[in-house]
Amino acid sequence: MIRIGIDIGGTGIQVGVVSEDYAILSEGSIPTRKDLPFEEQVRQIADCVMSTTAASGYSIDEIESVGVGIPGIASKSGEIIKCTNMGWSHVPFREVFSRYLDKPVYIDNDANVAALAESVIGNSAGTSSSVFITIGTGIGSGIILNGKIWSGAHHIGGELGHVIFDLDGVPCTCGNHGCLERYCSATALIRMAREAVREHPDSMMLSLAGQDPARIEAKTVIDAARAGDALAVSVYGRYTDFLAQAVASVINLLDPEIIVLGGGVSKAGDFLLNPVLQKYPRYVLFNDQLLTPVKLAVLGSEAGIIGAAMLS
Ligand SMILES: [Zn+2]
Numbered sequence: 001m002i003r004i005g006i007d008i009g010g011t012g013i014q015v016g017v018v019s020e021d022y023a024i025l026s027e028g029s030i031p032t033r034k035d036l037p038f039e040e041q042v043r044q045i046a047d048c049v050m051s052t053t054a055a056s057g058y059s060i061d062e063i064e065s066v067g068v069g070i071p072g073i074a075s076k077s078g079e080i081i082k083c084t085n086m087g088w089s090h091v092p093f094r095e096v097f098s099r100y101l102d103k104p105v106y107i108d109n110d111a112n113v114a115a116l117a118e119s120v121i122g123n124s125a126g127t128s129s130s131v132f133i134t135i136g137t138g139i140g141s142g143i144i145l146n147g148k149i150w151s152g153a154h155h156i157g158g159e160l161g162h163v164i165f166d167l168d169g170v171p172c173t174c175g176n177h178g179c180l181e182r183y184c185s186a187t188a189l190i191r192m193a194r195e196a197v198r199e200h201p202d203s204m205m206l207s208l209a210g211q212d213p214a215r216i217e218a219k220t221v222i223d224a225a226r227a228g229d230a231l232a233v234s235v236y237g238r239y240t241d242f243l244a245q246a247v248a249s250v251i252n253l254l255d256p257e258i259i260v261l262g263g264g265v266s267k268a269g270d271f272l273l274n275p276v277l278q279k280y281p282r283y284v285l286f287n288d289q290l291l292t293p294v295k296l297a298v299l300g301s302e303a304g305i306i307g308a309a310m311l312s
Helices: 038-056 093-097 110-121 186-199 204-208 218-226 230-254 264-268 270-283 303-310
Strands: 002-008 012-018 024-031 063-070 080-083 088-091 105-109 129-135 139-145 258-262 294-296
Touching (some): 012 038, 024 038, 088 093, 110 129, 110 303, 139 230, 186 264, 204 218, 218 270, 230 258, 230 270, 258 270, 264 270, 270 294
Parallel strands (some): 258 294
Antiparallel strands (some): 012 024, 129 139
16 A cells, blocks of 8 residues: 655645655655645646556555645644645635545644654654754744644644744744744844844855845855854854754753754754754753753655655
């Protein structure tokens, strides 16, 4: 038997045929078309599932289930409650999808499914509780308790990125101010660097960006900090302080067995992990106890497909 994992993203929708031992057998993708009516979007996704399954050499009959990871929230009944990237609000995804393919369909948040994948075959494998934090344009997070996704009593939990750090802080895309992701995401690191170079135009960050602050990326800051540029070291130090506070907040609230960091910024590897490991204990209340392991994610972008296929 095989399972289908679907990863719905802002620019593209990835479909994967996943084996019983969680290997991706074949992959397909279609562009995200927010402009199309909902029924047509679902039909195109179902078409992609059919063609990707055919490419794997398996038949439709051998599909056990279909899992969907969305940048949004869904109910257990298969209704997608909110998925802004697709322009979906209270849409009956499972019902419409089953017109094309009559298989069990499970839907969950994309960070939650990535957390699930890491907890089964990634760096949190073998633990019963873990928190996965994905550090990219925003901050996503997924909580695994007793081997299962915990998305809360109303499916709206696990949103670490919108825990408020500073009531009068930086405006967030969600409409509030001072959300954690405004300080811990790649976007935050870029903003902090662009602000800093205004006062210090001699920074290596600016020369790496061709003297154009708009071209400073997260990698620019990390590269300059690695090279020892004083301003980059200072900006990056402040950034890893915020990240350490985020990790400590998770520990103070949930005390999971392990915390896993993924997403684009985690590609910095030990250069990200080491300062976080060094700094977070000072923000943990009971820090004379055994310290919580923090590790980097081992699954890359395929975590979205594999984790979605694991949904049941
Ligand atoms: Zn927010």
